[in-house]
Amino acid sequence: MTAALISWGKGRRAAAAIGAVSLGLITLSACEKPTALATVTVGSTTVQSEATPGCDGEGKVLDKKTIESCITKQGGKSISVHAGEKVRIGVEPDVAKSGWIVIGGGPVMREPSKDTYRTFDADTLFQQQNPQTGQTTYTKEVTLQVAELGDGEGGPKTMWHFTLKQAN
Known part of the structure; x- marks a missing residue:
């Protein structure tokens, strides 16, 4: 028993x-596999965001119509920036491996980066150049678009949007 x-x-x-x-x-x-994060840090303030809705190709290059839609999107997480501050933008190692670029009102980065973060002067990010007159003006708000690039396939695979607001 x-x-x-x-x-x-x-x-x-x-x-x-x-x-x-x-x-x-x-x-x-x-x-589900979480989407990669992009991060913007100004001083001691940090904001993180997943890919902008509708702008995540889940590892594949976005089609032309989606890219056009994503480029015109405004908004995203916002952060205040004082004149003279540094703006640090970071991406995850997998994104850096593919290559990434930042666009905002005009090209912010001349070449794609394979680093996990880059630092920019806030004053430069708020500059807007008028293509007709060539004059430079400053804006109070700018939307930065961080784009993960396709591996030699052209076009982005994922995009994140952040709004920088000039603090008084």
Whole structure:
């Protein structure tokens, strides 16, 4: 009789272990891969954002219509910037490996970067050049677009938007 109880106990433990493993596998299969984050830091303030809705190609280059739609989007997470401050923009290592670029009112970066972060002068980011007159003016707000580039395929795979607001 004792032998029957011992094997029954082992059976329950084995069944419980199999149930726990099965539940864990089901839970993991239901998880989606999170989108990469981009980060903007000014002074001691940091904002992070997942890809702008509709602007994540999930590893594939965005089609032309989607790119045009994403480029015209405004907004995103916002952060205040004082004159003379440094703006640091960072991306995750996987994004850096693909290459990335920042655009805002005009090209901010001349060449794509493979670094995980870059630093910019706030004053430069708020400059707007009029293409007809060539005059430079300053704006109170600018939307920066951070774009992960496709691996030699041209065009971005993912885009993030951030709004920089000039603080008084």
